[in-house]
Amino acid sequence: MTYTASILVTGASSGLGAGLAKSYAAPGVRLALTARDAQRLEATAAACRTQGAEVVTGLFDVAEAAPLGAWLLEQDAIAPFDILLPCAGVSAGTTVEGEPEGLELATMQVRANLLGTINTIEPLLPRLIARKAGRIATIASSAALRGLAYSPAYSASKAGVRAYGEGLRALLTPKGISVTVVVPGFFDTPMTDRWKGPTPFIVSLDKMVSVIRAGVDRKAKRITYPRLLALGQQAADLMPAAWGDKIMRNFHFHIEPGR
Known part of the structure; x- marks a missing residue:
């Protein structure tokens, strides 16, 4: 069967992943969706099927490279991916008291956010390069622009995603593959609900999905939204380190446990 688009979305059970999956769902579109929560993933899949898309799902932890990679190659063989x-x-x-995250939580974030992104993209790169086509979006964060005092490992993981995406874009553009590096600020998701602190310039999930999809569709090199939050982070990075550190300490928050 010929599809108008074959699209891979990880983290499709909620938040940005679910929002983008539903945004792209349409007749003639094949969606390969992954997540760890079977019930929520199936809810996303059902909504996408209602919109006419063909949907296949897989339950994977993106930090586990081997099973995810094997499934990705199987799905690409069935319907070569156009968008990742x-x-x-x-x-x-x-902690609420300001104690460090600890090794377990720090490692979890780096494995899921940074290695999970790499585990998703790398197995498919030889095939995209051979086809000389494809679009990739890497989802970083405004936290990638200046480390947050109360979430250093998250900041590090997203800084890694941003650098990885920038490097991929430079490497892959001459090979016919577009890479969009996404640097979102706060938007309304279950993850943001766990954030107990200021959320400047927060936007709705629908707005963020719309902005990201528009950028990916036009093959934008970067999407930074909302721009004012990013400018504040970049300013804190450019000023003397002691000043930036003080600003980051004053930007106090706590993230309730959960994944």
């Missing part, structure tokens, strides 16, 4: 949207991610932070 690795949206799976987790967040954590320091």
Whole structure:
């Protein structure tokens, strides 16, 4: 069967992944959706099927490279991917008292956010390069622009995603593959609901999905939204380190446990 588009979305059970999956769902579109929560993933899949899309699902932890990679190659053999949207991610932070995250939480975030993105993209790159076509979006965060005092590991994981995407774009553009590096600020998701602190310039999930999809569709090199939050983070990074550190300490928040 010929599809108008074959699209991969990880983290499709909620938040940005679910929103993008539903945005792209349409007759003639094949969606390959992954997540760890079977019930919520099936809810997303059902909504996409209602919109006319063909949907296949897989239950995977993106931090586990081997099973995910094997499934990705199987799906690409059935319907070569046109768009890769690795949206799976987790967040954590320091304790209410400001104690460090600890090794377990820090490692969890780096494995899911950074390695999960790499595990999703790398197995498919030889095939995209051979086809000289494809679009990839890497989902970083405004936290990638200046480390947050109360979530250093999350900041590190997203800084890694941003750098990885920038490097991929430079490498892959001459090979016919577009890479869009997405740097979102706050938007209304279950992950943001766990954030107990200020959420400047927060936008709705629908708005963020619309902005990201429009950028991916036009093959934008970067999507930074909302721009004012990013400018504040970049300013804190450019000023003397002691000043930036003080600003980051004053931006106090706590993230309730959860994945």
